[in-house]
Amino acid sequence: MRLTTMTDYALRLLMHVGQHPERLCTIAEVAQAYGISEAHLMKVTHQLALAGWLDTVRGKGGGMRLAQPPADIRLGAVVRSVEPDFRLVECLSDTPRTGCTLDGRCRLTAIVDGALQAFLAHLDGHTLADLLAQSPGVVAPLRRVS
Numbered sequence: 001m002r003l004t005t006m007t008d009y010a011l012r013l014l015m016h017v018g019q020h021p022e023r024l025c026t027i028a029e030v031a032q033a034y035g036i037s038e039a040h041l042m043k044v045t046h047q048l049a050l051a052g053w054l055d056t057v058r059g060k061g062g063g064m065r066l067a068q069p070p071a072d073i074r075l076g077a078v079v080r081s082v083e084p085d086f087r088l089v090e091c092l093s094d095t096p097r098t099g100c101t102l103d104g105r106c107r108l109t110a111i112v113d114g115a116l117q118a119f120l121a122h123l124d125g126h127t128l129a130d131l132l133a134q135s136p137g138v139v140a141p142l143r144r145v146s
Contacts, residue, residue: 001116006083014073027042076123
């Protein structure tokens with residue numbers, strides 16, 4: 001399984017904003033910090049705001065901040081809100097293909113679905129606060145790794 005670039009950017013953006021709770025963060029600042037296109041980050045910011053993860057302030061002096069405390073932002077919920085498709089095999093789609101030669105005797109679908117559920121459950125066991133925790137009272141800025 002592979003998460004989309006959109007999800008990667010969404011998690012990076014939330015981590016950056018979570019490291020600066022005392023102020024509004026800008027798209028330009030996050031784009032520079034991670035070497036990401038501002039246009040992509042605008043889309044990500046919009047989606048995160050619609051999902052209730054970010055509060056945004058428009059205009060001069062505007063920016064974004066977390067809409068909830070980091071400890072209340074479950075990573076699994078963020079991934080579910082950003083990822084467009086968890087169809088790991090065709091059988092898991094909302095409209096599975098009919099006429100599969102293995103229909104009725106295939107165990108693969110249940111196994112793959114179980115793996116997906118375990119993956120999401122693991123993410124649900126972690127919050128944004130887990131990504132920000134370094135040592136008590138100190139949050140080191142994230143650095144872009146090339």
